[in-house]
Amino acid sequence: MSDTHNAPVIAADGTPLKARLARALFRRKLDAFLLVSPLLVFLLVFFLAPIGWFLSKGFHDDLFSTEMPNTSAVLADWDGTTEPTEAHYAALVTDLVETRKTRTIGKVATRVNRELSGSRSLFTSTARKAAKMEAPFKDALIKTKKDWGEIAVWQAMKAASRTFTIGYYANALDRRQLADGSVVAQPEERRIHVKLLIRTLEISFQVTLYCLLLGYPIAYLLATLPNRTSNLLMILVLLPFWTSILVRTTAWIAMLQSQGVLNDVFVFLGVTPDEARFSLIYNKLGTLIAMTHILLPFMVLPLYSVMKGIPPSYVRAAKSLGATNWTAFWRVYAPQTVPGIGAGAILVFIVAIGYYITPALVGGQDGQMISNFIDFHMRRSLNWNLAAALGTVLLLVVLTLYWVYDRVVGIDNMKLG
Amino acid sequence: MKLKQLAFGVATAITAVSAAQAAESITVVSWGGAYTKSQVEAYHKPWMAETGNTIISEDYNGGLSEVKSQVEAGNVKWNVLDVEYSDAVRGCDEGLLEPIDHSILPAAPDGTAAIDDFIEGALPECAVSNIVWSTIFAYDTTKTSGVEGIADFFDLEKFPGKRGIRKNPKANLEMALMADGVAAGDVYDMLETPEGIDRAFAKLDSIKSEVVWWEAGAQPPQLLADGEVIMTTAYNGRIFNAAAGEGQPFEVNWDGQILDFDLWVIPKGAPNMEATLDFIAFSTDTQRLADQASWIAYGPARKSSGALVGLYNDGKTEMAPHMPTAEANLGNALVNNFEFWADNQDELNERFNAWLAL
Numbered sequence: 001m002s003d004t005h006n007a008p009v010i011a012a013d014g015t016p017l018k019a020r021l022a023r024a025l026f027r028r029k030l031d032a033f034l035l036v037s038p039l040l041v042f043l044l045v046f047f048l049a050p051i052g053w054f055l056s057k058g059f060h061d062d063l064f065s066t067e068m069p070n071t072s073a074v075l076a077d078w079d080g081t082t083e084p085t086e087a088h089y090a091a092l093v094t095d096l097v098e099t100r101k102t103r104t105i106g107k108v109a110t111r112v113n114r115e116l117s118g119s120r121s122l123f124t125s126t127a128r129k130a131a132k133m134e135a136p137f138k139d140a141l142i143k144t145k146k147d148w149g150e151i152a153v154w155q156a157m158k159a160a161s162r163t164f165t166i167g168y169y170a171n172a173l174d175r176r177q178l179a180d181g182s183v184v185a186q187p188e189e190r191r192i193h194v195k196l197l198i199r200t201l202e203i204s205f206q207v208t209l210y211c212l213l214l215g216y217p218i219a220y221l222l223a224t225l226p227n228r229t230s231n232l233l234m235i236l237v238l239l240p241f242w243t244s245i246l247v248r249t250t251a252w253i254a255m256l257q258s259q260g261v262l263n264d265v266f267v268f269l270g271v272t273p274d275e276a277r278f279s280l281i282y283n284k285l286g287t288l289i290a291m292t293h294i295l296l297p298f299m300v301l302p303l304y305s306v307m308k309g310i311p312p313s314y315v316r317a318a319k320s321l322g323a324t325n326w327t328a329f330w331r332v333y334a335p336q337t338v339p340g341i342g343a344g345a346i347l348v349f350i351v352a353i354g355y356y357i358t359p360a361l362v363g364g365q366d367g368q369m370i371s372n373f374i375d376f377h378m379r380r381s382l383n384w385n386l387a388a389a390l391g392t393v394l395l396l397v398v399l400t401l402y403w404v405y406d407r408v409v410g411i412d413n414m415k416l417g
Numbered sequence: 418m419k420l421k422q423l424a425f426g427v428a429t430a431i432t433a434v435s436a437a438q439a440a441e442s443i444t445v446v447s448w449g450g451a452y453t454k455s456q457v458e459a460y461h462k463p464w465m466a467e468t469g470n471t472i473i474s475e476d477y478n479g480g481l482s483e484v485k486s487q488v489e490a491g492n493v494k495w496n497v498l499d500v501e502y503s504d505a506v507r508g509c510d511e512g513l514l515e516p517i518d519h520s521i522l523p524a525a526p527d528g529t530a531a532i533d534d535f536i537e538g539a540l541p542e543c544a545v546s547n548i549v550w551s552t553i554f555a556y557d558t559t560k561t562s563g564v565e566g567i568a569d570f571f572d573l574e575k576f577p578g579k580r581g582i583r584k585n586p587k588a589n590l591e592m593a594l595m596a597d598g599v600a601a602g603d604v605y606d607m608l609e610t611p612e613g614i615d616r617a618f619a620k621l622d623s624i625k626s627e628v629v630w631w632e633a634g635a636q637p638p639q640l641l642a643d644g645e646v647i648m649t650t651a652y653n654g655r656i657f658n659a660a661a662g663e664g665q666p667f668e669v670n671w672d673g674q675i676l677d678f679d680l681w682v683i684p685k686g687a688p689n690m691e692a693t694l695d696f697i698a699f700s701t702d703t704q705r706l707a708d709q710a711s712w713i714a715y716g717p718a719r720k721s722s723g724a725l726v727g728l729y730n731d732g733k734t735e736m737a738p739h740m741p742t743a744e745a746n747l748g749n750a751l752v753n754n755f756e757f758w759a760d761n762q763d764e765l766n767e768r769f770n771a772w773l774a775l
Contacts (some may be wrong), residue, residue, distance in 0.1 A: 009598060106510020110763075117764035121756050124510050135656065189618075190764075190769035258579075259643050364775045365630065379482040381766055 012259040058168050060391035062209075065109050067104045068095040072161040075154075080179040084154050089137040095122070096130035114383065115167075116156035124149050154177030168389035175180050193373070193390065197397065200369040203287060204352035204358075211291040211348045212341065219340070224312075234304075241297040248362050252290045256281035256362075282364030290358050290374035295351060299344035306340030345348040346402075353398060370394055428660045430636075437609035438471045441692040448497035449476035451658040455712030456499075458730075467699070470692055478633055481508050484684045488513050488710040493686045500544070502755040503587075503762065505680045509543035515683040516543050521694055523702045524722035530694040534703070544680035545701050546718035548709065551741035551750075552675045554586040555656040556648040557641050558666045566749070567673030569647055571596040571624055581640045581649025584630040587758055588675045588773075591751055592650065593620035595673040608757065610759035614765070619774055630773075641667060653741055657714035658733040661734050669739075671746040677753040678718060714739040 009017040030220065032349035065072040070091035078084065099105040111125035133140040141148040158179055159167060164280055167177045174191040175183050185191070218237065222230045240248060255261050258277040266272050280286060318328040363372070370390065377387035405411070445461065447453045449589065451475060460474045475495070477483060481504050487493045500508070508514040522531035532540065533713040535632075539546035554570045563577060569576055571593065582589055594604050594613065597620045607613030629646050632638055637651035638659035653674070681697050683690075701704065705724035706717035718765050726736050737743055754757065758765075 103510070103512035106507060106512065110511065113760065113763055118760045120760045124759075182710050190765070190767055190771055192774060195775055218464060230543070257643075365625075365628075366775075373774075376766075376770065380480050381763060382480075382482060382485055383763070 013203075017230050031254060031302075054384075054388050055392050055395075056388075057385050058172075058392050059164055059166060061111075061165055061168070062163045063107055063384050064157070065163050067102075067108050068092075068161070071095045071157065075158045075161045078158060080155055080158055081151070084138075086136055086138050088154070089141055090135065090146075091243055093130050093133050093137045093141065096127045100127040100130060112153075112156050112160045115159045116152060119147070119153060119156060122153065153217060156302065168385045169393070171386055172389040172393050193370070193393075196368070196370045197393070200353060200371075200394075201347060201397070203284070203291070203367075204349050205357075206288060207291045207295060207352045207399070208299075208345050208349045210288070211296050212345060213301035214292070215296055215303055215344065216337075217343075220299050222300070222304050223307035223310075237297055237300050240293070245294060246361075248294055249290055249358050252286070252293070253281060256289065256389055258284060281362050282367075284363070284367040286362040287359045287367035287369075290362050291352060291355060294358060295348045298347045298351060301411065302343040303337065303340040303370060306337055306343075310336045342405075349401075350398060354394070378414070434560075436668050436685040439643050440471065441689050442471045442473060443496035443689050443692050443696060444473045444475060444494060446477050446495050447697070448479065448499060448634055449712055450633075451655055451662070452634065452652075452715075452730050455654075455709050455715075456700075458712050459709035460696075462703055463705070464696055465701050468692070468695065469509045470696075472696070480504065481513060482736075484508060484513050486671065488685045491686070493684050493688065496687045496689060497549050497681050497683060497696060499547070499679050500682050502541075502678050502680065504712070504756045505541055505544040506755055507759055508682060513685055514543040515685055515687065515690075517544070517545060517683065517697070518692070521698050523698060525545045525719065527721065529721065531719075534719050534721050536718055536720060537692070539678055539680075540661065544682045545697055546678040546680045547701055547706060548679050548715035548716045548718055549740075549742055550677055550679055551653045551671075552592070552650055552677070553653045553656070553669050553671060553741075554648055554673075555637070555641065555667050555669045557644075558668050560644070561647050564648070564668075564670055565672070566670065567592055567596045568598075570650075570673075571620055571628060573624055576647065577627075578647035579627050579629050579645060580624055581629050581631050581637050581646040581651070583650055584632050584773070586765045587651070588753070588764070589621060589769075590614070590765070591675055591753075593617040595751070596620060596751065599706075599739045601673075601749055604751055605757050608761075614768075615643075618768070621772075638665065638667065641665070654713040654715045657739050661714075661729050661731060661739075671741075672749050674746065674750045675753055676739060676741055676750060710736050711739070714741075716740040716742040 011017045011020045025189070060097045071088075074088050074091045074343065078088065080088055099108055105127040109120045112123060113120040121165075123147055126141065126148070129144055135146075147153055156179075159177065165177070166183070169182050170177050171186075172193050174186045174194045176186055177183050218233075222237070224230075225233065252258070257263070260281075262280060263272075263277040266278065267274050272278060280289070307407055314332050314336070315328050318332040319325075323331065337397065345376070354371055355369060356375055359367050359369045360372050360375070371394075374387045374390045377390065402411075424564065445456075453476060457474060461474065464470070465472055476500070477500060481500070484495070484498070490620070507573065508722045509516070519532055520537075520543065524530050525534040535546060536549065548689050554567065556564060560577075564570075564576070589606060591604050594607060594617050594732075595601060597616060599607055608617065626725065627650075629640060631640060631649070634652050634655050637646075637649040638655050640649055642659070642665055653669055656667050660667045681701070683693055683697070687693055691703055701718070703719055703721045704725065706719050707722040707727075709715070710717055710722070710726040711728060711730050723742075726740070729736055730735060738745065740746070
């Protein structure tokens with residue numbers, strides 16, 4: 001009896017059952033993995049890899065060190081404070097001649113110009129003459145442009161020659177890195193990114209709040225009305241959801257601009273004189289109104305699906321036990337909708353934080369958000385490194401908030417339907 | 418009989434298709450609206466008629482970002498694009514644009530070589546200028562009158578109401594200084610100093626609360642027409658077209674105007690190089706540049722075209738007085754200093770953005 005208890009269970013072909021089971025499970029897992037692998041590869045190739053590559057641009061910039069190899073080599077040994085020697089100047093001239101030939105001097109000049117504004121033409125104009133220069137190069141360069149004697153130019157080049165740099169992150173947080181590596185605050189009139197980030201969070205928070213205030217009654221109505229009516233109302237929620245963001249945003253422009261529908265009505269009703277129409281758009285108010293409208297369905301839909309699942313008998317039971325309408329709602333109904341509020345709020349907030357088309361169109365000057373500046377650096381200033389750093393900062397902020405949310409509310413409490 | 422006709426038709430169609438395949442197609446990118454229309458009428462249509470090639474016309478809003486993306490991805494779709502001076506120089510230095518051999522440009526009718534016929538500075542290494550345009554300010558004469566000069570644009574007490582300004586420091590800083598009493602010749606010297614920049618921003622600050630910012634060239638005439646602003650800075654040709662073409666009561670004030678070139682450039686590695694260069698040479702010859710001036714009030718970049726500029730396409734408006742380069746309009750004018758902007762645009766954009774957003 002005890003023998004059979006301890007002996008391994010053998011399958012029909014003589015192998016232990018445990019091994020067979022493990023093999024079968026492994027095959028099942030492999031099948032499952034093969035099924036999801038196309039999606040996995042797709043995500044890796046088209047989502048994670050480009051994002052990772054782009055994020056790396058925020059701290060990795062090898063433009064100067066690749067294009068100006070000789071100068072970078074001598075700068076690596078330079079302490080950043082003593083007078084540069086003839087060897088430094090000679091290396092610089094060699095690189096200038098070469099970059100002029102390969103037409104990359106402009107990229108180098110733009111890169112150094114980010115460290116020291118106004119130095120761009122120093123590089124491009126000197127490079128045009130560099131091929132004809134003769135030793136001693138120090139005198140030749142300083143004779144061409146006396147700025148080459150300035151230590152600040154060399155410090156800027158040293159900063160640009162760092163392949164791994166925290167300079168862009170420093171800039172994204174309104175700081176800058178000095179030649180000796182220390183980080184200090186930007187001058188007052190160039191500090192913008194931190195304030196913008198705070199404004200972005202503030203706008204997103206407000207939009208979330210307004211969406212909740214407007215969306216909760218709508219969802220409640222949809223969940224409690226008879227099906228026929230609620231389906232009809234649901235279409236009214238979904239129809240704008242299916243309409244292009246651009247169309248909805250420009251519709252708000254037509255509504256809110258100073259010669260727009262709303263102001264015309266106000267003037268007609270005598271609420272305001274014709275000369276002093278309200279500024280409802282091209283400012284923060286415009287951004288808030290348009291974004292709240294556009295993001296409302298993200299709040300209504302999760303709330304609706306959660307409310308739909310709450311049995312009406314609970315509230316009836318509360319009332320039959322003597323609760324007032326308000327108590328029944330607040331103590332019995334509302335707590336059950338918390339998962340819906342959590343889901344709606346986090347959806348709206350996270351979508352809002354990265355919004356940029358709507359603020360770009362209706363935000364004017366004080367309704368701009370951080371994404372508008374990422375866009376600016378991508379498309380206008382072509383400073384993709386700074387755009388990458390700003391993007392990473394935004395991503396980290398979102399992840400931190402998500403973590404905080406998880407600790408406070410608990411992500412398991414979220415319910416999308 | 419019917420069958421025969423049909424067969425004939427099919428045969429013609431096939432010939433037409435194969436002929437079309439032999440012809441080339443190039444993509445020309447410009448700023449849209451009235452400006453692109455003037456180019457289509459004066460350059461594209463005659464060139465297509467002459468060569469049998471086709472042009473795909475696209476619009477953009479300036480800047481080199483699309484070119485950078487296309488060149489770096491090795492997938493260049495655009496053949497020719499119309500850029501501002503600082504972008505032409507910067508793109509050339511950064512290897513984003515093809516150098517253009519200026520000897521391919523046709524000589525003037527009197528035999529003057531193209532290099533001498535173009536206005537000084539109009540032929541940087543990678544580009545060929547087509548027009549001289551200008552940033553001016555304009556207003557609606559039915560609502561505003563008695564405007565004297567650029568100082569009035571910045572005077573909210575004398576002329577209360579909204580102002581339209583381009584969302585870019587370029588031209589605005591210069592205009593602010595000129596409105597503050599700085600002579601045109603001293604503007605860039607002053608902007609080289611921190612005090613000068615502070616002074617320009619302080620002047621802009623004095624009207625900041627009343628500014629509506631625009632980005633595309635077609636917006637300012639619209640803002641004026643809608644009554645959203647009482648005065649706006651604008652590209653002079655856009656205002657002229659709204660006034661002469663659409664009968665809007667707009668007037669240009671030339672005091673403190675800032676002159677600039679627009680140029681054709683070719684992204685590095687663009688396809689159909691031969692047809693592309695042929696288009697650039699064709700569109701910038703003396704006659705074509707003069708023709709364009711009858712569609713929009715921008716001055717031709719060739720000296721020899723000046724004499725050929727005639728009437729606006731309505732057949733009655735004389736174009737010459739509406740050119741930014743007309744003698745009467747140059748009283749207090751400034752030529753945009755591209756070197757200054759190429760050097761300082763990063764810092765000034767940053768500061769402008771910070772000033773704007775906060």
